[in-house]
Amino acid sequence: MFPAAIAGLCCLSVSATEKVDLMITDALVLTMDQDKTVYQNGTVVIRDNKILAVGDQSLEKHYQAQTTLDVDGDIVMPGLINTHTHVSMTVFRSLADDVPDRLHRYIFPLEAKLVSRDMVRIGANLGNLEMVKGGVTTYADMYYFEDEVAKTVDKIGMRAVLGESVIKFPVADAANADEGIQYALNFINAYKDHPRITPAFAPHAPYTNTTETLQKIAKLSLEKEVPVMIHLAESHREEEAIAERADGQSPVEYMHSIGALNKNLIGAHMILIDDKDIELVKQSDMGVAHNMSANIKSAKGVSPALKMYDQGVRIGLGTDGPMSGNTLSIIDEFNQVAKVHKLMNQDRSAMPPIKVIDMATMGAAKALHMEDSIGSLEVGKLADIIVVDTKAPNMVPIYNPYSALVYSANSGNVRHTIVDGKILMKDRKMLTVDEDAIRNEAIEFTHIVRDTVIKSGEIIQ
Ligand SMILES: [Zn+2]
Incomplete structure (x- = not known):
């Protein structure tokens, strides 16, 4: 709160901006709306758990975001x-x-x-x-x-x-x-x-x-x-x-x-x-x-x-x-x-x-009959958004983003995952759960599976 208040006092132009939670900038935005609108140098603005605005770079000056993800030309699309x-x-x-x-x-x-x-x-x-x-x-x-x-x-x-x-x-x-x-x-x-x-x-x-x-x-x-x-x-x-x-x-x-x-x-x-x-x-x-x-x-x-x-x-x-x-x-x-x-x-x-x-x-x-709330990046929809790396060797160059996603991409190219306006994964690091603990528990469980399936020999045939 304090730095924002200072900024508000010192700078008139800032007072004209709206405060939002998250803004994604410099994005190749695939909205997947009815017209399949694409924004080069696009911006997606999120407040609470919803998309407040989506459009070109000119949107940026209207908002002051608590967190900004400058994605440097990466693909931004619906989750x-x-x-x-x-x-x-x-x-x-x-x-x-x-x-x-x-x-x-x-x-x-x-x-x-x-x-x-x-x-x-x-x-x-x-x-x-x-x-x-x-x-x-x-x-x-x-x-x-x-x-x-x-x-x-x-x-x-x-x-x-x-x-x-x-x-x-x-x-x-x-x-x-x-x-x-x-x-x-x-x-x-x-x-x-x-x-x-x-x-x-x-x-x-x-x-x-x-x-x-x-x-x-x-x-x-x-x-x-x-x-x-x-x-x-x-x-x-x-x-x-x-x-x-x-x-x-x-x-x-x-x-x-x-x-x-x-x-x-x-x-x-x-x-x-x-x-x-x-x-x-x-x-x-x-x-x-x-x-x-x-x-x-x-x-x-x-x-x-x-x-x-x-x-x-x-x-x-x-x-x-x-x-x-x-x-x-x-x-x-x-x-x-x-x-x-x-x-x-x-x-x-x-x-x-x-x-x-x-x-x-x-x-x-x-x-899933959820098209009114998810599936595209449109104003008023829930902020379920992913960012796909366009700089990974397998993704260079991108002349057609849909072709790149379908014929070249793999799941390791996903950089950030956002659900309900919250970043769950940032730069491939999980923010809401302990990845190592989850993996270790799963590996631990494989001992029970091996004992049941392989040692007993009961299930295999
Ligand atoms: Zn099934």
Whole structure:
């Protein structure tokens, strides 16, 4: 206060300026607004947790900022949004990659043995760290003990949609689907008014839940006005089980026919869908999470995500869990999303970089129905912003910033990450959590995983 007061006394021009919390200057600003406005030598002004102004260099003289980040020409853009993950599974990363029928033969038995409150917390802390360091400011999660994930999100300062899993067989935090629903309701009631956390239901998939459970969740979600996240149209196993249950219907048709396809739903994967399904998706106004790297690693197929995007479906990018896609880096998705859709369409011009970046920002915000508050740098929106290094060798030169981000960047190029107006990472140093302590705790937990998986030999086959 004191230096500012002195400045105010000594200098008339300063008294004409408005006091703000944070100002980012000398930036190559990609706003990702409707017109995809770009500012060279741009400025972003933040007060409290919101964007107060965004524009060119001339803005600077109107504001007096408590903190100024002169980013020396770096890219400043909306924080990236990961629309589908299971963050706590970081502690299982690289276990039994490439095992056939992995979910049923490996992952479910592994989880039955090892999922606990501690595991969820330790894994989430590590995953949050990876995401903030890779420029992800908001993520959507489906797992167990989501109240533990919520505590880690609150601590690090990220934004998240957290879905408590509901599944028909016994799991670590519920003996059956009804107990899962009750757990979710308690979690929803506890976090309904949190400023950065949106609690949600997460029925695992249509075939791992009964029709009655799916309908009950759909009804409750509309009553409580909370999202429902589900794996949908992901595998042939699911497709066959649903066709048998529902008179040959596709998973999307089935969800529609039971009244569970609505604006609160976010479907992850959506690989096995046709034009009829896409029509139902559009009519329902649901969101879609496109997880390219996990889907091609599992050889499950490629979602017609470009077609959905072009038809105006609410669709964003996701990494899936770190046991499926192995990283939580949305930047590392960019390259694969652009190139695989080109290959699938036999068209070099398909999925240009600007569409990829749109799917990682505004598209993802729309998929989570959060487009009014995040996804672009516009006045009045929440200040979720990242700064990407343009001086790293792999980023020089930059003739087209969207191409540079999609084809050249990696998550290590993110310099600063800001969520809700607060700097969480500055020059790659975490400011809200102890990075070494989080990593050490995760490494410590690997001893338990190794003992369970390798020494006992129980789970590997
Ligand atoms: Zn998943």
